[in-house]
Amino acid sequence: MGSKKIQMPREVHIGSDVINDTGSICKDLRFSGNVLVVTGPNTLKIGANKAIESLENEDFSVEVSKITTATSETVEKLEEKLNDTSLIVGVGGGKVIDVTKMAASNAGIYFVSVPTAASHDGIASPLASIKNNNGSVSLKAQAPICVIGDTNIIRNAPFRLLAAGCADIISNYTAIKDWQLANKLQNDFYSESAAALSLMTAKLIIKSSKSIKKGLEESARLVVKSLFSSGMAISIAGSSRPASGSEHKFSHALDKIAKKPALHGEQCGIGTIMMMNLHGGDWQFIKNALNDMKAPTNAYDLGIDPDDIVDALTSAHTIRPERYTILGDRGLSRNTAKKLAIKTGVI
C-alpha cells in the first residue's frame, strides 16, 4: 500500500477579538517581512483592517488585495502580486479563503485562514473550489498553517451566513451516501474514518440546532468548530468527497444557471433535501433540520426561479462527471427533476 499525506493546520486560534492578535500569532510562527492580505469589499472593513493593523504593529510590511470572485483568473492575478512575500493571510468568506489557499499553494508560500463568517467548511481544508467555464473544480491545494477564527466578528455577521454554514455541514448526509454508492458501484476510494467524522459532525450540528442563535458567541464557536471538523474529514480523505456529493453538484450547477445565486451552503442544503429523496432516505428529517436552523428550504426562500432549480437538477450530473453520485452518468430527465422538486416542496 502506498503512503498517504494528510495536511492539517499547525495552530487554531478561536476566540473573541482574536483577530487583533494576527500579528503576534504570525510572529510566533516565525514569519517576518512582506505579507499579502487578501480580502473582499465588505470583509476589508469588518475584519481585514484589524488584521492589517495588528500585522503592522508587529513590523510586517503589508500589501492588500481585494477580490470578488474565486476563479482561476483571480488566483493568477494574486500570484502576480507576490513579491518577496513570506506569507498570505486570507480574511473573509469562502471565496477569499479559496483563492488565498490556491495562490499560496501554487507559489509554495504558507497561508493563514481568517474566516469572517461560519458559512462554509473550507476554512481549514487543503482543497480549494475554483470556478471555471465548466462550473467549478475542486483543486488540491494546501491546508492553512494557522486558522484564526474571531468569534466576535463571526457572531455579528448576518445570521444567514451562519445558517448557510450549518446547511453546508448537513449536506454531509447525502455526500456520504453518494460516496458509499461510488465505492460500491465504481470501486472509488472510500475512507471509513473520514466518512465517520463527516457524519458525526452533521449529526452533532443537528442535535445542537435549537441552541444555534443569532448574535451568540457560543453559537459562532460551535459552528466554527463543526466546520473545522468537517474540513478535517476532507483532509483525511484528501478530497472533498466526505462533504460534497450530488447536492453540491446541484449547487454548482445553480451557480452557473441562476441570475443571482444564493449562498453556497443554502443551495447545498436544498440540494440535500432532494438528493436524500432520490437516495430513498428521510428527506423530511433534513428539511426539518434546515428549518430549525432557519436555513432556506425552497426556491422562494432562496430567491431563485423554480425553472432554474429544475434546470440545475437536470444538468448537475455534468459537473465533475468523474465524481459518481446518485445522479448517475445520464442525470435526471426534466420530468423527473420537476416531480422531485415539487414532491419535496422545493418548488
Ligand SMILES: NC(=O)C1=CN([C@@H]2O[C@H](COP(=O)(O)OP(=O)(O)OC[C@H]3O[C@@H](n4cnc5c(N)ncnc54)[C@H](OP(=O)(O)O)[C@@H]3O)[C@@H](O)[C@H]2O)C=CC1
Ligand atoms: N474549499 C472548500 O473545501 C470549500 C469551499 N467552499 C466555497 O466557498 C464559497 C462560499 O463561501 P461563502 O462564505 O458562503 O461565500 P462568499 O465568500 O461569497 O461570501 C458571501 C458574502 O458574505 C460576506 N461576508 C463574509 N463575512 C462577513 C461578515 N462578517 N459580515 C458581513 N458580510 C460578510 C462576503 O463579503 P465580501 O464581499 O467582502 O467577500 C460576501 O459578500 C463558494 O465559492 C464555495 O464553493 C465552500 C465549502 C468548502
Ligand SMILES: O=C(CO)COP(=O)(O)O
Ligand atoms: O463545498 C465543499 C464542501 O462543503 C467542497 O467543495 P466542492 O464541492 O467544490 O468540492
Ligand SMILES: [Zn+2]
Ligand atoms: Zn460546501
